[in-house]
Amino acid sequence: MKYVFVFLEIFSWEGGIQSYVKDILQAYAKIVTQTRNNPQNYLDPARVLLLRDSPGCDNPFEGNPALKFYYLKTLPPWVGRLKLAIALLLQLLFRRPQRVFCGHINLAPLVRNFCKILRISYTVLTYGKEVWEPLPPRYRQALQDADSIWTISRYSRDLACAANDLDPQKFELLPCAIDGKRFIPGEKPPELLDRYGLRGARVLMTVARLWSGDIYKGVDVTIRALPAIAQQFPDVKYLAIGRGDDQRRLAKMAQDLGVSDRVVFAGFVPTEELPDHYRVADAYIMPSREGFGIVYMEAMASGIPVLSGNDDGSAEPLQDGKLGWRVPYRDPDAVARACIEILQGGDRRCDGTWLRQETLTAFGTDAFTRRMQQLLGVSR
Known part of the structure; x- marks a missing residue:
């Protein structure tokens, strides 16, 4: 053929x-x-x-x-x-x-x-x-x-x-x-915790372009959810990986909401360094509208629980909610409630070993x- x-x-x-x-x-x-x-x-x-x-x-x-x-x-x-x-x-x-x-x-x-x-x-x-x-x-x-x-x-x-x-x-x-040989669970890398000032913190993370034309990625929604999350988890921080012209607006939003000390803009991270960065996270948060969302699979293969939007292609990697939280993608209150559930643990979707196995079996x-x-x- x-x-x-x-x-x-x-x-x-x-x-x-x-x-x-x-x-x-x-x-x-x-x-x-x-x-x-x-x-x-x-x-x-x-x-x-x-x-x-x-x-x-x-x-x-x-x-x-x-x-x-x-x-x-x-x-x-x-x-x-x-x-x-x-x-x-x-x-x-x-x-x-x-x-x-x-x-x-x-x-x-x-x-x-x-x-x-x-x-x-x-x-x-x-x-x-x-x-x-x-x-x-x-x-x-x-x-x-x-x-x-x-x-x-x-x-x-x-x-x-x-x-x-x-x-x-x-x-x-x-x-x-998803390449399960690249994205694997592991301890939080100490050098990255020091680089971003995350020691002792519960870390929410997003990998996305920070472009003004891509606000659908939901970084701004996650920032607006932080005050409510911080009431339950005072040690929470948010690591946003990516670069773009929207970072100034997002930083101003964090400052206006009083959470600028909780938001870390990592900037561009080379592809080969991403697996270590996923291991920094306690949860991957991206209330977006994706055609699929391979970043969710990268997180789950790394044993990290995930949150996505509920009206997009993320239904595939999250298997219609079986593997993660799906919420209205522009609703900071819904994002906050789901993040609190994730950080509380106890849900099977927080079991990193199970998440990885299910993800690799399907994808x-x-x-x-x-x-x-x-x-x-x-x-x-």
Whole structure:
């Protein structure tokens, strides 16, 4: 079976989409290895076309025999787009793949036009808010004509369908994955407690962009909940990890509420340092509206109880409230009550060992690979 993947970029930018795509490629490579001795289900090495990545980028899959990469970044950008179109057309004409996987809605019209002419199936991979609003006609048509659409959650599927008149039956769910070897429980790192002044504190934590355009992340709601939480737990502090232009407003809010001494803005934290930062927390708090919310899984895999909004894609990682607290995402009183419950303990959702086991069973990399096998129609 031959497949072609087409992406904007994977390795020159960090973000949720890029992380998700890396999980897809890693799972594909595993499946190729597993099916190597099964001629009925053998997967040919996939061709991966990358519009905005350059040779020499930090690609952990470089040299993997299951994946062959084509780096097409060229200046001016229109030349790169032309190179992508030519490379894709050549792949379709000479390799005749069973399916093309389009990794972003911005590439979908190009993929749709070539595949429809050559009668090749194509699947559009969607992640979140890029398809939650009404799209221009040619992008909407590309989704409507796709043989299937993969997305990360029921919430993301339902918003995309409502906004763009899509058939829910075309959607397949491929939730995000969590690497249980990276995010593991452990003692609070003393050096981080000292860095942020958190010794002896009960720590609530959020990892989010602090941009004025992303206030839906709920950092401001958590700050407004702090006075009520502090009445029950005078030692509570709130560690906000992330950077952005909204930090000044948030700091002013904390000062006006009299909790500035309880709010610590950590700024940007490199990806490799995040696992240690989760272990600082007693609870992960993000009353947000997410397409999925991989940060909740990172926390739960680290044995940390979580709070999310109750009207978004976090229903998937929290398993509709089985694994965590889900509250109205702009309601500081509801956030405060839930935080107090979490810090009091006693609820099974505070059992870090159980949380980790349930999370990895449903969303670990092995579960992700098995789901991809199902979607590709491959048996081991």
